[in-house]
Amino acid sequence: MSIMAHTDAALREQFLQGMSRVASTVTVVTTAGDAGTQGVTVSAMSSVSADGERPTLLVCVHHRSAAAEAIRNNGRFAVNILRAEEATVSDHFAGRLRREDGDKFACTDWEAGPTGQPHIAGALAAFDCVLLSEQRIGTHHLFIGGVEELYLGESGDPLIYSNRQYGRPASIQ
Ligand SMILES: Cc1cc2nc3c(=O)[nH]c(=O)nc-3n(C[C@H](O)[C@H](O)[C@H](O)COP(=O)(O)O)c2cc1C
Numbered sequence: 151m152s153i154m155a156h157t158d159a160a161l162r163e164q165f166l167q168g169m170s171r172v173a174s175t176v177t178v179v180t181t182a183g184d185a186g187t188q189g190v191t192v193s194a195m196s197s198v199s200a201d202g203e204r205p206t207l208l209v210c211v212h213h214r215s216a217a218a219e220a221i222r223n224n225g226r227f228a229v230n231i232l233r234a235e236e237a238t239v240s241d242h243f244a245g246r247l248r249r250e251d252g253d254k255f256a257c258t259d260w261e262a263g264p265t266g267q268p269h270i271a272g273a274l275a276a277f278d279c280v281l282l283s284e285q286r287i288g289t290h291h292l293f294i295g296g297v298e299e300l301y302l303g304e305s306g307d308p309l310i311y312s313n314r315q316y317g318r319p320a321s322i323q
Contacts, residue, residue: 151262176192180267181224188215214291228277236270240309275300276300
């Protein structure tokens with residue numbers, strides 16, 4: 151291993167290449183309220199803590215995404231963990247697939263969670279959050295959600311994104 155000087159562009163490219171080797175769960179982060187209903191595909195999601203006043207999680211959403219502004223103004227969001235069978239839902243909420251009517255939400259069935267946030271019907275898991283804190287780092291908003299309610303659907307495999315493609319977890323034992 152060598153430590154080299156990089157131009158910003160080269161470092162960015164290496165960063166993206168390094169991150170392509172990470173395996174991430176794919177989620178659709180949704181929000182509903184006075185600021186409207188929006189959703190976006192997000193792999194930058196992490197548990198923060200199960201303890202404290204309530205459990206907390208983190209999602210990172212690009213500032214240009216309509217969902218970012220809506221989350222800030224609605225003060226609530228839900229994190230839907232996609233199933234391995236839901237790659238097309240991910241593609242719709244990432245803008246890779248588009249319906250003629252432009253309605254991303256029409257790509258699957260929805261239920262309103264207990265605080266009114268959109269849950270995918272039968273989701274592997276959906277976390278209903280109140281927005282506790284946010285910070286802008288470069289291009290992205292970091293949203294910390296306090297989990298208020300949780301929906302757990304039938305067990306199954308989560309959708310994974312790694313090496314710039316979708317997959318599912320494989321057991322090694
Ligand atoms: C697998 C996958 C993971 C993604 N993860 C993120 C993410 O963590 N944060 C983010 O802001 N965008 C992420 N994106 C990109 C957004 O989903 C994409 O830019 C989307 O079109 C933004 O929608 P909008 O501009 O219509 O709101 C991801 C896309 C894919 C396919």
